[in-house]
Each structure stands twice: as C-alpha cells, then as structure tokens.
Amino acid sequence: MTPLNVSAYTATNAAGEGKAALLQALEERRSGLRPFSDPGGLSACAGEIAGLDTPIATDPVNFDCRNHRLAERALDQDGFRGAVTDAIGRYGAGRIAVLAATSTSGIRETEDAYRHRAADGSLPAAFRFDTMHNMQALGAFVRLSLGLRGPCYTLSTACSSSAKAFASGARLIAAGIVDAAVVCGVDTLCRNTLYGFNSLELVSASPCRPCDRDRDGISIGEGAGFALLERGEPASGIRLIGYGESSDAFHMSSPHPEGRGAIGAMKAALKRAELDAPSVDYINLHGTASVVNDKIEDMAVMTVFGGSVPCSSTKGWTGHTLGAAGVTEAVIACLSLENGLIPGCLNTTAVDPAFKSRVVLENERRPVRRVMSNSLGFGGNNCSLIFGCPS
Numbered sequence: 585m586t587p588l589n590v591s592a593y594t595a596t597n598a599a600g601e602g603k604a605a606l607l608q609a610l611e612e613r614r615s616g617l618r619p620f621s622d623p624g625g626l627s628a629c630a631g632e633i634a635g636l637d638t639p640i641a642t643d644p645v646n647f648d649c650r651n652h653r654l655a656e657r658a659l660d661q662d663g664f665r666g667a668v669t670d671a672i673g674r675y676g677a678g679r680i681a682v683l684a685a686t687s688t689s690g691i692r693e694t695e696d697a698y699r700h701r702a703a704d705g706s707l708p709a710a711f712r713f714d715t716m717h718n719m720q721a722l723g724a725f726v727r728l729s730l731g732l733r734g735p736c737y738t739l740s741t742a743c744s745s746s747a748k749a750f751a752s753g754a755r756l757i758a759a760g761i762v763d764a765a766v767v768c769g770v771d772t773l774c775r776n777t778l779y780g781f782n783s784l785e786l787v788s789a790s791p792c793r794p795c796d797r798d799r800d801g802i803s804i805g806e807g808a809g810f811a812l813l814e815r816g817e818p819a820s821g822i823r824l825i826g827y828g829e830s831s832d833a834f835h836m837s838s839p840h841p842e843g844r845g846a847i848g849a850m851k852a853a854l855k856r857a858e859l860d861a862p863s864v865d866y867i868n869l870h871g872t873a874s875v876v877n878d879k880i881e882d883m884a885v886m887t888v889f890g891g892s893v894p895c896s897s898t899k900g901w902t903g904h905t906l907g908a909a910g911v912t913e914a915v916i917a918c919l920s921l922e923n924g925l926i927p928g929c930l931n932t933t934a935v936d937p938a939f940k941s942r943v944v945l946e947n948e949r950r951p952v953r954r955v956m957s958n959s960l961g962f963g964g965n966n967c968s969l970i971f972g973c974p975s
Contacts (some may be wrong), residue, residue, distance in 0.1 A: 592667035598631030631805025631903030668735030685909035742961035747910025793898035805903020826857025843884030871897020900930030
C-alpha cells in the first residue's frame with residue numbers, strides 16, 4: 585500500500601487526556617485503573633474517566649450521552665479540531681471521510697431510560713435512540729461536530745472495531761473516493777458490558793495483568809481516540825504503512841485455538857507493508873489478560889515473528905477500551921515511534937512460563953521505526969496495523 589500520513593492524532597482514557605498526559609503515564613508506569621463498584625453488586629477494577637456528567641456544550645439535535653461527551657472531550661485535545669479544519673481547507677469538507685467505531689455506542693443511556701420508564705412501559709421523552717444509542721450516532725456526531733460532509737459510517741466488530749476503521753479509511757483514500765479520513769473509536773462503561781464480561785468469568789477483581797502467569801481476567805476501560813489520515817510523502821512524520829484483517833469465525837467469544845485469525849492478520853499487514861518480520865521493532869499486543877486469549881496471541885506471535893521482537897500489552901494502563909482499543913493502542917504505537925519508547929507490561933510481575941514470545945516487563949528506550957498493533961475481536965474479527973516513520 586502507499587503509506588498514509590498520520591497528520592494528527594489524540595486519545596483520552598483513564599491513563600490520561602491527550603498525548604502528553606498519556607505519554608507521561610506510560611513513562612511513569614502509572615495506571616488509570618481504579619476500584620469500581622456498581623449498585624448491582626459487581627466489584628471490579630475499571631478505567632473510568634471522571635467528569636463526564638457535564639452535557640455537551642453545543643448540541644443542536646440531542647446527541648447528548650456519555651459516549652458523545654467523551655468523544656467531544658477527546659476532539660478538544662492536541663489541536664485535533666484545528667488539524668481537521670486545515671484539512672478541509674486543502675480538500676473540502678466533502679472529501680474527508682469519518683470512519684467511527686464503537687462496540688456499545690450510547691447503550692448506557694438506553695439502560696438509564698429503561699430504568700426510568702413509566703408505568704405503561706414508555707421511555708422518558710428526553711431519550712432518543714437514533715442520536716444516543718443507534719450505532720451510527722457516533723459517526724453522525726463526529727461528522728457534524730467537525731463540519732465534514734464526506735462518507736461516514738460506523739464499524740462495530742467488537743474489540744477490533746477502531747483498528748479496522750484505519751483499514752477502511754485507507755481503502756477509501758486508495759480508491760480515490762476521499763483525500764483524507766478521520767478515524768476514531770469511542771466506548772464508555774455500561775452495565776451490559778460489565779455484567780456481560782463478568783458472566784463469561786473474564787473480569788478481574790484487581791487491575792489486569794497481561795501475560796502474567798497468574799493473570800485472571802480483564803479490566804474494562806473507557807476511551808476515545810482520533811487520527812487524521814492523509815495522502816502525501818512527508819520528509820518526516822508517522823505513517824500508516826500496512827494493515828491486515830482476518831475473520832476466523834471460530835467461536836462467538838474465543839479465538840481459534842491455533843491462532844489462525846491472528847496469524848492471518850499479522851501476515852497480511854506485513855505483506856501490505858512489504859516488510860519481513862524482523863523489520864518490526866515492537867508489537868503492541870491485544871493482550872487483554874484473559875487466560876486463553878493471551879496464550880493464543882503468544883502462539884500466533886511466535887509463529888509469525890519468533891521470539892526476537894519485543895512485545896507487550898498496554899491494557900494495564902488503560903484497561904480494555906473495547907471498540908476504542910484499536911485506536912487507543914494505535915495512538916500508543918505512534919507515541920512509541922515519536923519517543924523511542926517500548927512500554928513494558930504494567931502490573932505484570934512474572935511472564936507466563938509457557939510463553940515463548942519476547943514479552944517485556946520494563947520500559948525500554950531505543951530507536952523505534954516500525955510498530956505493529958494487534959486488535960483481536962470477538963467472533964474472530966482481527967486486525968493488525970503497522971505504523972512507521974522514515975529511517
């Protein structure tokens with residue numbers, strides 16, 4: 585593929601709001617995970633973001649919900665709105681796409697509306713499914729908020745959603761349909777997610793420990809991330825240089841036991857980037873800290889890369905941000921490239937002795953030129969992205 589400029593990017597999650605805060609948390613090895621108790625009785629650790637109770641400042645068509653409040657906050661970081669405005673000046677608002685991603689959208693508002701329904705079963709008048717919970721609501725809100733008029737759609741492939749948004753944006757640009765694309769992912773906490781994962785016995789009572797020999801489950805986090813992809817050949821800067829997608833469809837919630845989907849996505853990304861495995865300097869694992877998923881990803885990484893490339897999961901900082909995980913970890917990949925940082929797994933004290941890939945536990949400083957980021961979703965929806973900067 586022709587590399588695409590990542591000309592602006594930002595993320596907001598429990599570890600920090602904006603690139604500087606997130607980088608500082610990575611460098612200081614400071615987690616955003618905290619004890620979380622729900623009135624329904626669930627106790628866990630989660631990456632909840634404070635201050636999302638304030639309504640959206642300008643909301644002409646009733647988009648106000650927790651998910652869109654988080655999207656708005658993230659859009660206001662790192663000059664991202666200004667970067668999109670500049671891109672509109674170059675291409676026109678109709679030549680910039682919005683590829684949004686979420687797993688649950690504004691389901692929290694639906695949960696609240698249902699709890700406050702009237703005796704006849706009717707929902708509160710203020711609740712609007714189309715602009716709050718509808719899966720396309722996020723894309724519509726972002727498009728309107730940024731003043732864009734290009735193609736817009738929302739992807740929902742569980743945990744790989746916002747990684748696949750990068751792939752979709754790259755295809756639209758390659759096809760000549762648009763000149764640039766805003767890719768984003770936003771997900772917020774809701775009971776459906778928390779209790780759903782808990783029913784699968786996947787939620788840890790303590791901060792998650794990816795790849796640890798004693799790992800016992802995931803920590804769910806809230807997150808939002810945005811990136812602006814454009815054509816061009818910069819002398820310096822971060823670029824999306826490859827992506828790979830696969831769908832093994834082995835099981836509703838478990839990956840293929842031989843890691844076929846993950847292997848296929850990683851190999852496709854390397855092929856599209858025209859790279860061999862040793863050319864990758866760091867792999868950001870999907871690494872949710874579930875017993876089975878981490879084991880199978882380790883197997884897949886060993887199959888493709890052997891045990892030489894350093895890899896880690898950064899979910900110990902942010903929690904698993906579900907539909908926002910792909911873009912959250914894409915932003916971390918970009919920070920790794922810009923700052924020569926390989927973040928070692930946080931909260932992990934001893935790597936599972938059965939693992940064979942090179943999992944790092946402490947931060948490492950070194951030149952980083954190419955980073956792969958894996959996102960492996962429910963239902964076998966997998967995506968690997970490769971970001972790079974000129975040598």
